[in-house]
Amino acid sequence: MGSKEILDEALKLKAPERFAVIEGLIESLDRPDLELSDVWAREAEKRLQAYREGRLKAVAMEDVFKD
Known part of the structure; x- marks a missing residue:
């Protein structure tokens, strides 16, 4: 069954069933990529450590969003 046929069948469902x-x-498309999340977590830890050690300068949120 192709996507057109699936859509045609789905449109025959009652509204609550279509919503489900x-x-x-949507949930099947919005699953987190655990490997990518791990990469970002490690990067955030490295940046936080660099900030705490004075190797990374902070920028005020107001300055980031003012333009």
Whole structure:
């Protein structure tokens, strides 16, 4: 069954059932990439350590968002 047929069948469902299908599809696309999350966590730790050691200068949030 192709995507057109699946859509045609889904449109025959009652609204709450269509919502459940939509929610399931969105959740399937929004799964975190654990490897990428681990890379970002390590990078954040390295940056925090550099800041604490004075090797990284902080920029005020107001300055970041003023432009």
